[in-house]
Amino acid sequence: MLGNWGIYRVFKRELLRLAQQKSVRNLFIIVPLLAFFLLGAIYYKGALRELPIAVYDNDNSTLSRTYIRFLEASPTFKITHYISSDEDIENAFVKNNVEAVFYIPKDFYKNVLKKIPVQVKIYSNSTNIVFGNLVYRSAVQISQLVSASVAIKRMAPLGIDPSKISGTLLPIQVNSRVLGNPQYNYSYYLIPGLSIVLLQMIVFIAASRAFNNEWKNNSFQGLVAASKGNFLSMLFGKYLAFLTYGLSLCGIVLAVLFPVFGIPIYGNIGSLMTLLFLLITVNIFLGFGLSLLFKNELIALDLAIFYNSPAFVFSGFTFPIWAMPWFNRAYADIIPFTHFLTGFLKVYQLDTPLHFIWPEIGKLLVFLLVGFLLILGGLALNRKLIFPVKKMEAI
Amino acid sequence: MNLKIIWKLIQKEALLVLNDKSILLVLFVAPFLYLFLIGTTYIKKDEEKVSVGVVDMDHTKSSRTFLNKLNATQKVDLNHAYYSLPEANTGISAFDVQGYVYIPYGFEKKLKRKETAPIGLVLNNTRFLPSNDINKAVTLVSLDYAMTSREKFFESKATLPKLARSNADPISVQVNSVYNPTNNYGDFLLPFVLFLILHQTLLIGLSESVASDREKGLMKVGFKDSNNNFINYISGKIGLYLLLFLAYSFFVLLVVFPFFDLPIHGNLMALIGGSVIFLLATTLYGWFFASFFNTETGAMEVIAFTSYPVFLITGVTWSINEMPLIVQFISNLIPLRPFFIFVKKLAIMGVDAPLYLNEIIHLLILLLVGYVAAYFRFRYLQKREPKLGNNRRAPLSTP
Numbered sequence: 001m002l003g004n005w006g007i008y009r010v011f012k013r014e015l016l017r018l019a020q021q022k023s024v025r026n027l028f029i030i031v032p033l034l035a036f037f038l039l040g041a042i043y044y045k046g047a048l049r050e051l052p053i054a055v056y057d058n059d060n061s062t063l064s065r066t067y068i069r070f071l072e073a074s075p076t077f078k079i080t081h082y083i084s085s086d087e088d089i090e091n092a093f094v095k096n097n098v099e100a101v102f103y104i105p106k107d108f109y110k111n112v113l114k115k116i117p118v119q120v121k122i123y124s125n126s127t128n129i130v131f132g133n134l135v136y137r138s139a140v141q142i143s144q145l146v147s148a149s150v151a152i153k154r155m156a157p158l159g160i161d162p163s164k165i166s167g168t169l170l171p172i173q174v175n176s177r178v179l180g181n182p183q184y185n186y187s188y189y190l191i192p193g194l195s196i197v198l199l200q201m202i203v204f205i206a207a208s209r210a211f212n213n214e215w216k217n218n219s220f221q222g223l224v225a226a227s228k229g230n231f232l233s234m235l236f237g238k239y240l241a242f243l244t245y246g247l248s249l250c251g252i253v254l255a256v257l258f259p260v261f262g263i264p265i266y267g268n269i270g271s272l273m274t275l276l277f278l279l280i281t282v283n284i285f286l287g288f289g290l291s292l293l294f295k296n297e298l299i300a301l302d303l304a305i306f307y308n309s310p311a312f313v314f315s316g317f318t319f320p321i322w323a324m325p326w327f328n329r330a331y332a333d334i335i336p337f338t339h340f341l342t343g344f345l346k347v348y349q350l351d352t353p354l355h356f357i358w359p360e361i362g363k364l365l366v367f368l369l370v371g372f373l374l375i376l377g378g379l380a381l382n383r384k385l386i387f388p389v390k391k392m393e394a395i
Numbered sequence: 396m397n398l399k400i401i402w403k404l405i406q407k408e409a410l411l412v413l414n415d416k417s418i419l420l421v422l423f424v425a426p427f428l429y430l431f432l433i434g435t436t437y438i439k440k441d442e443e444k445v446s447v448g449v450v451d452m453d454h455t456k457s458s459r460t461f462l463n464k465l466n467a468t469q470k471v472d473l474n475h476a477y478y479s480l481p482e483a484n485t486g487i488s489a490f491d492v493q494g495y496v497y498i499p500y501g502f503e504k505k506l507k508r509k510e511t512a513p514i515g516l517v518l519n520n521t522r523f524l525p526s527n528d529i530n531k532a533v534t535l536v537s538l539d540y541a542m543t544s545r546e547k548f549f550e551s552k553a554t555l556p557k558l559a560r561s562n563a564d565p566i567s568v569q570v571n572s573v574y575n576p577t578n579n580y581g582d583f584l585l586p587f588v589l590f591l592i593l594h595q596t597l598l599i600g601l602s603e604s605v606a607s608d609r610e611k612g613l614m615k616v617g618f619k620d621s622n623n624n625f626i627n628y629i630s631g632k633i634g635l636y637l638l639l640f641l642a643y644s645f646f647v648l649l650v651v652f653p654f655f656d657l658p659i660h661g662n663l664m665a666l667i668g669g670s671v672i673f674l675l676a677t678t679l680y681g682w683f684f685a686s687f688f689n690t691e692t693g694a695m696e697v698i699a700f701t702s703y704p705v706f707l708i709t710g711v712t713w714s715i716n717e718m719p720l721i722v723q724f725i726s727n728l729i730p731l732r733p734f735f736i737f738v739k740k741l742a743i744m745g746v747d748a749p750l751y752l753n754e755i756i757h758l759l760i761l762l763l764v765g766y767v768a769a770y771f772r773f774r775y776l777q778k779r780e781p782k783l784g785n786n787r788r789a790p791l792s793t794p
């Protein structure tokens with residue numbers, strides 16, 4: 001019964017056609033397996049711990065050793081080198097590969113006893129700001145702790161109401177609550193976004209060859225026959241086949257990649273699947289639009305790659321969109337992944353209800369409309385190629 | 396090695412590029428487009444004025460003073476006022492704000508009574524950069540309060556103001572961000588991303604050309620035109636790309652770096668020398684890998700997906716030591732890794748030659764590996780590709 005339905009015949013034909021194509025095997029099996037698992041492996045440790053640091057203790061006193069013990073106790077740092085000269089400080093980053101150098105000045109303890117202010121100097125290697133930020137945060141924490149304990153000792157003899165000590169030392173206590181990845185785990189942070197940006201690129205690039213590849217291989221007549229010349233059957237039959245492949249990739253990401261690397265899936269799975277389904281659909285139709293507009297599949301492929309490659313950078317995932325100039329913000333807006341990502345983070349990380357992602361769903365639907373407009377453009381431009389039967393009848 | 400043959404092969408390659416719109420786009424449009432698009436993305440170098448909400452239940456002078464101090468910091472913009480916690484949580488869920496500060500009732504009273512006044516900071520940590528910046532700003536403002544409070548205590552005990560200040564913070568800390576004084580995102584990422592753009596466009600363009608030769612059966616023609624000499628063949632095939640991307644490297648170092656205010660602290664000639672070795676190694680690797688593809692589309696599709704993994708595996712954004720050994724091993728086989736370390740040491744850190752010698756040696760070893768791999772692949776393909784008969788296709792140079 002299904003065999004009489006044009007869409008089903010095209011769907012079945014397309015599934016087989018795609019399965020036989022080496023490029024589709026590369027895109028849907030080899031590339032994801034290699035790329036997804038490589039990404040997972042890169043960030044498998046999740047959080048940065050035990051950054052190598054060097055300490056230059058120019059005082060060698062009880063207090064300086066106490067300070068060093070605080071550094072040793074911190075999960076952020078691992079003292080890998082002790083240095084003993086100013087010259088060593090300069091070379092420590094390059095020669096010893098440390099991320100920070102802690103310099104405790106001479107007479108550190110004596111000056112504290114004499115109530116002369118002292119300063120611990122920290123040199124952080126900010127060629128990588130991920131390390132730089134971590135060093136800053138932990139160094140300030142540790143130094144404040146040591147400083148506060150010295151301050152208490154100075155306050156006590158002057159006479160202070162015990163109930164007011166903490167209020168005097170730390171009048172404002174900041175109680176932080178972190179929503180979405182409270183573990184600060186880079187694996188949870190980056191892998192979902194990176195794997196989905198690759199997934200959408202794969203779908204878009206494969207779809208951008210859906211029609212022009214048939215023209216190139218002279219197999220379009222087979223498509224016309226399967227659809228009985230009905231363009232909507234061609235379009236939606238192919239769409240269903242690409243959707244099947246796309247959703248299978250989603251399955252690999254959610255059911256294999258995430259569990260293997262211990263990445264939890266927060267949020268409502270229904271909302272998540274709605275967003276993923278929409279992203280894949282939008283990319284398929286945009287890809288189809290390119291494929292119908294450009295007879296030369298290499299040019300369509302070029303455009304698909306040019307358009308999609310910077311999607312991650314422009315999505316605002318690692319560097320916020322509001323910090324970009326207007327032109328780049330505009331470019332970010334014309335990439336569906338940007339809007340998908342906002343919705344995805346809301347659902348996946350913050351577990352927000354569905355109504356919070358309506359704006360993103362709305363924007364993705366606009367892209368769907370653009371996809372259909374491109375398809376109409378392709379129909380107008382290449383109608384002789386798309387409807388060859390009519391032409392033959394006319395002859 | 397025959398220079399005349401090499402020159403002819405370079406001319407032939409130029410014709411192939413000119414006749415292939417796709418390669419033309421990749422080689423002459425994509426690098427400029429990406430250098431502009433990606434480069435300008437980070438032109439402000441860092442984010443400012445991150446959107447933060449406020450739930451002020453205290454509504455006192457003290458709470459307003461605290462909030463004003465916070466708003467005066469560079470990274471925070473208090474632009475949403477909420478009247479309840481659920482409303483503020485909705486603001487976070489809708490991504491209107493990246494976090495909010497909650498000041499409970501009794502904040503001022505506690506401050507005046509010298510009790511610790513707790514405040515709440517709720518952060519949207521789905522993106523690390525804004526979350527870190529808000530956290531840092533709030534922490535610094537609260538520490539500022541701590542110093543003032545301690546100072547006032549000592550002053551109240553008849554301590555001289557100068558002494559009171561030193562007593563308040565007996566052990567201060569000075570964090571010097573070396574090599575990137577403002578610890579900004581642009582200076583951290585941009586130098587490497589610019590070279591990644593060149594790396595990827597070079598690989599895609601070259602791969603398309605090599606795969607196109609195989610697709611059209613012109614590989615054997617190229618071998619024959621080079622007199623079956625590997626040096627002639629490979630120099631003719633990759634020479635054009637090498638020269639073109641060397642010119643792009645000059646452009647990046649001499650124009651793009653100054654335009655984006657990126658530092659070159661080390662010797663420019665050494666940087667160019669290192670770039671030559673890197674480009675040579677990359678083109679040899681590129682030819683070797685591309686020779687496994689039978690179609691231009693196949694080569695393009697696969698190489699296009701290497702951008703993110705290749706960049707991340709180099710250790711620019713994430714410590715290489717935190718990666719599994721197998722990944723570290725693969726990373727060390729890619730010329731981009733030693734080249735990035737070389738750029739970091741020479742351009743950003745400005746170190747002397749002995750300190751980047753290891754990277755140059757690493758690059759030279761990879762150049763040798765690329766050369767040997769390409770040589771054996773050439774010999775293999777020479778034997779395997781079908782022999783030319785009378786119906787051989789004409790080389791592109793033949794009209």
